[in-house]
Amino acid sequence: MLDVRDLRKDYRGGTALDGVSFSVGAGGSLAVVGESGSGKTTCARIVTGLEKATSGTVTLHGTVQMVFQDPYQSLDRRQTVRACLAEVLAHHRKDRSRIGELLDLVGLDQRLGDALPRHLSGGQRQRVAIARALAAEPRLLVLDEAVAALDVSIQAQILNLLVDARAATGVAYLFITHDLSVVRHVCEDVVVMSRGRVVESGPVEKVLHEPEHDYTRRLVDSVPRPGWVPRRVVSRD
Numbered sequence: 001m002l003d004v005r006d007l008r009k010d011y012r013g014g015t016a017l018d019g020v021s022f023s024v025g026a027g028g029s030l031a032v033v034g035e036s037g038s039g040k041t042t043c044a045r046i047v048t049g050l051e052k053a054t055s056g057t058v059t060l061h062g063t064v065q066m067v068f069q070d071p072y073q074s075l076d077r078r079q080t081v082r083a084c085l086a087e088v089l090a091h092h093r094k095d096r097s098r099i100g101e102l103l104d105l106v107g108l109d110q111r112l113g114d115a116l117p118r119h120l121s122g123g124q125r126q127r128v129a130i131a132r133a134l135a136a137e138p139r140l141l142v143l144d145e146a147v148a149a150l151d152v153s154i155q156a157q158i159l160n161l162l163v164d165a166r167a168a169t170g171v172a173y174l175f176i177t178h179d180l181s182v183v184r185h186v187c188e189d190v191v192v193m194s195r196g197r198v199v200e201s202g203p204v205e206k207v208l209h210e211p212e213h214d215y216t217r218r219l220v221d222s223v224p225r226p227g228w229v230p231r232r233v234v235s236r237d
């Protein structure tokens with residue numbers, strides 16, 4: 001449902017992407033990992049249409065929504081959770097009655113519908129951002145460092161939520177992260193980027209256990225706790 005072929009992005013100062021190709025099947029989940037500056041965000045911005053590639057093609061069947069790292073920046077500070085979701089539902093001509101369903105889907109208490117972003121914790125705000133993205137019923141969600149700003153225990157909760165939301169809705173993920181430890185739980189496949197190129201790709205388990213490329217090996221070694229898998233967390237923030 002998403003096919004990215006031979007993307008190139010040149011800036012005046014250099015090249016951010018060079019021959020990048022990958023694809024995500026319907027309901028699939030692909031991680032794009034790499035160090036800072038490897039080109040991940042540029043990929044995400046081109047897939048979502050925020051930026052144009054210098055050359056190459058992006059073929060996408062269905063709509064795409066994006067979830068950013070910092071939900072506080074991406075939410076309107078004057079808008080309650082309910083108003084925020086109502087706006088997106090109206091924009092996409094979806095039924096307003098879905099607000100309750102969306103809050104359930106992301107594990108937010110219905111009473112929080114009347115809260116403003118400043119009354120919510122970081123994890124709760126990210127739940128709102130995910131609900132807002134899912135309100136449009138996209139076929140693909142691009143998550144750009146969506147858990148990077150959260151504490152590890154809250155990260156685990158949001159990762160669990162993402163697993164559950166994908167199972168419930170059939171949405172596909174393009175999961176952009178510098179942190180390999182969060183990939184295994186959420187994604188089936190991974191592409192590893194370095195300096196604007198894909199250096200390795202394949203099933204997550206294979207790439208994590210038998211990395212072929214030196215760069216990937218270093219990324220795997222730099223994970224603080226190799227093999228760390230977030231445990232199911234029962235309590236919610």
Ligand SMILES: Nc1ncnc2c1ncn2[C@@H]1O[C@H](COP(=O)(O)OP(=O)(O)OP(=O)(O)O)[C@@H](O)[C@H]1O
Nearest residue numbers: 011013015016034035036037038039040041042043
């Ligand atoms: N608007 C721009 N103008 C010039 N160079 C840019 C621009 N945007 C990105 N770049 C360069 O392109 C390269 C890839 O950047 P990109 O943000 O995609 O990497 P990244 O892997 O997402 O890193 P990070 O995690 O730090 O955001 C970097 O060298 C960056 O400096």
